Amino acid sequence: MKAAQVHTLSDIRIIELPEPEPGPGEIVVAMKAIGLCGSDIAPWYVATKAPAVLGHETAGVVVTTGAGVTHLSPGDRVFVHHHAPCGACPACHRGDDVMCPEWKPNQLFPGGLAERVRVGKGTVSRDTLRLPDSLTFEDGALVEPVACGIKAVDRASIRTGDTVFISGTGSNGILLALLARDAGATLVIGSDPDPARRDYARCLGFDAVIDPASENVAGTVRALTGGRGVHSSIVIPTAEDAVLSAIEATGPGGTVVFYSPIAPEKIWRITPSTPYFKDLTLRFSYSSGPGETRRALSVIERGLIRAETLVTHRLPLSETARAFAMAAAGGAVLKVMVLP
Numbered sequence: 001m002k003a004a005q006v007h008t009l010s011d012i013r014i015i016e017l018p019e020p021e022p023g024p025g026e027i028v029v030a031m032k033a034i035g036l037c038g039s040d041i042a043p044w045y046v047a048t049k050a051p052a053v054l055g056h057e058t059a060g061v062v063v064t065t066g067a068g069v070t071h072l073s074p075g076d077r078v079f080v081h082h083h084a085p086c087g088a089c090p091a092c093h094r095g096d097d098v099m100c101p102e103w104k105p106n107q108l109f110p111g112g113l114a115e116r117v118r119v120g121k122g123t124v125s126r127d128t129l130r131l132p133d134s135l136t137f138e139d140g141a142l143v144e145p146v147a148c149g150i151k152a153v154d155r156a157s158i159r160t161g162d163t164v165f166i167s168g169t170g171s172n173g174i175l176l177a178l179l180a181r182d183a184g185a186t187l188v189i190g191s192d193p194d195p196a197r198r199d200y201a202r203c204l205g206f207d208a209v210i211d212p213a214s215e216n217v218a219g220t221v222r223a224l225t226g227g228r229g230v231h232s233s234i235v236i237p238t239a240e241d242a243v244l245s246a247i248e249a250t251g252p253g254g255t256v257v258f259y260s261p262i263a264p265e266k267i268w269r270i271t272p273s274t275p276y277f278k279d280l281t282l283r284f285s286y287s288s289g290p291g292e293t294r295r296a297l298s299v300i301e302r303g304l305i306r307a308e309t310l311v312t313h314r315l316p317l318s319e320t321a322r323a324f325a326m327a328a329a330g331g332a333v334l335k336v337m338v339l340p
Contacts, residue, residue, distance in 0.1 A: 003114035004320035004338075007051045009043055009328065012321040017110060022066035025121035027128070029060040029080055032137035034112045034338045035145065035311075038172065038236075041328040044263040055112025055338070056082035059131060059140025063116060069124060079143040079297065080119050081127035082108050085289055097289025113320055115340050127290045129297055138307035138314075138337055139300050146175055146296035146305055147288035148259075153179045155283045156232035156257045160184030163225050165249050167191050167217075168236030169201035169209060171335040172259065175305055176234055177205035182304055185232075189224055191217050191245070196331040204309065212241070218248035230254060238262045240269065247275055247282075255281040311335045 005015045020028050035057030039045045046054070062076040072078070085092050085100035092100050106122035119128060131140045153176065158164060164185045166173050169192040177188045190201045191210040198209040210220050222229050229251030235242055236259045243258070247270065250256050256275075275282060288296075299305060313333055315323040317340040327336040 001115040002317060002340075003053045003110055004055075004317060005051050006046055006049075006054050006324075009041060009046060009324055012324055014318055014320065017114065020109060020116055020118035022064055022069075022118060023121070024067045025069060025124055026066040027069055027072055027119050027124050028063045029058075029078060029117050029119055030063050031058060031060040031112060031114060031117055031340045033059045033141040034340070035138075035141045036323060036327040036336045036338065037145065038170070039261050041324055042261065042263075045261055053111030053113050055114075056108070057141045057144045058082070058108065058112040058117070059137040059143070060117070072124070072128065072130075077131040077137070077140070079129045079131060079140045079293070080108065080117070081123055081144060081290070081293055082112065083287070084120070084123040084125075084127040086122065087126055087290075095291075097291075098287045113317065113338060115317065127293055129293060131297075132301055135301060136307060138311055141337060142175075142300060142305060142307055142310065143293055143296045144288070145172060146179070146299055147292035148172075148285070149175045149179045150292045150295050150299070151288045152176060152234055152257050152259050152285040153183050155285045156180070156234055156255050157281075158183040158185055158232050161186055162231040163187040163189070165189045165191070165221050165230040165233040165246060166206075166236070167233065167242045167246050169194075169197045169206065170236070170330065171310055172236055173197075174201060174204045174206075174310065174334070176236075176259070177201070178305055179299070180232075180234075181205055182299070187225070187230075189221055189230065191242075194330055197334070200334055212245065217245040221249035225251065228252075233257070234259055236260050238266055240267075243268050244270065247280065250278070250280055252278045253280075254278070255283060258282070258284045261286075307337070311337050313337070314339055316340070
């Protein structure tokens with residue numbers, strides 16, 4: 001079978017791999033849609049995994065099932081998560097799914113960007129979901145990023161009537177805005193240096209969008225909120241100026257959530273007195289678990305977020321290198337799907 005193996009972002013090869021065979025409790029899924037995530041195009045993050053078959057926003061059709069799998073059958077249309085917790089350890093009991101010792105060992109083999117994928121036993125039993133007939137495979141591939149957004153919105157403690165600031169208005173920023181609105185936010189403000197993404201944001205859930213290159217972000221946010229600042233901020237870029245602007249833009253007693261993976265060498269020079277005297281809560285939001293993926297599927301099914309709105313570009317597996325280049329370019333490219 002064919003798979004896209006990433007060595008660097010400029011060296012992506014279509015290779016031949018043996019056909020996967022399911023072990024006990026496992027399944028093999030023919031991939032039908034794989035979304036490209038921001039982490040897939042972050043050079044430092046790719047370097048920690050390469051050479052590797054990436055791709056973790058996945059949906060497809062069950063091809064074969066291993067011994068003991070009774071709740072799924074060949075032909076089932078499914079979303080499969082790339083990791084799954086055990087559900088029984090102390091971390092799981094605290095709700096910290098991503099800190100479960102079994103989280104990362106439960107994987108997709110060789111990775112989502114392949115014609116067929118073997119799904120680990122833990123994922124099969126705890127985080128593989130059938131897709132309703134009303135949803136496309138591309139909708140199914142959005143379950144994982146929407147689930148991550150749900151977790152971040154939960155951590156931002158957004159309530160009815162709140163004001164929200166989201167730094168970064170690419171596909172993740174837009175789904176976060178839609179989820180924040182669904183949680184009760186009455187004013188959603190965005191910031192992005194890319195004019196095409198600001199245009200998307202104005203059409204898809206944001207009330208106001210700031211150009212950080214020409215405006216003072218925190219000052220504009222305060223002006224839009226009567227001087228108070230927002231109740232919650234979610235920060236997608238990891239640049240220091242974006243982080244500091246979000247802290248300044250968040251009002252007293254508010255919450256700032258950091259959304260994206262952060263390079264190990266990254267340092268933010270935060271002046272502690274600002275968040276201290278505003279009594280801010282600073283939180284991080286890493287990935288998502290089975291609870292969030294089920295909620296995400298429900299959100300997509302009721303039409304709050306759909307691929308037809310968010311996905312702008314679709315390419316075959318043979319053009320994965322081009323898909324990565326397009327996703328990294330940004331601008332009018334909002335969300336890229338690879339369709340094997």
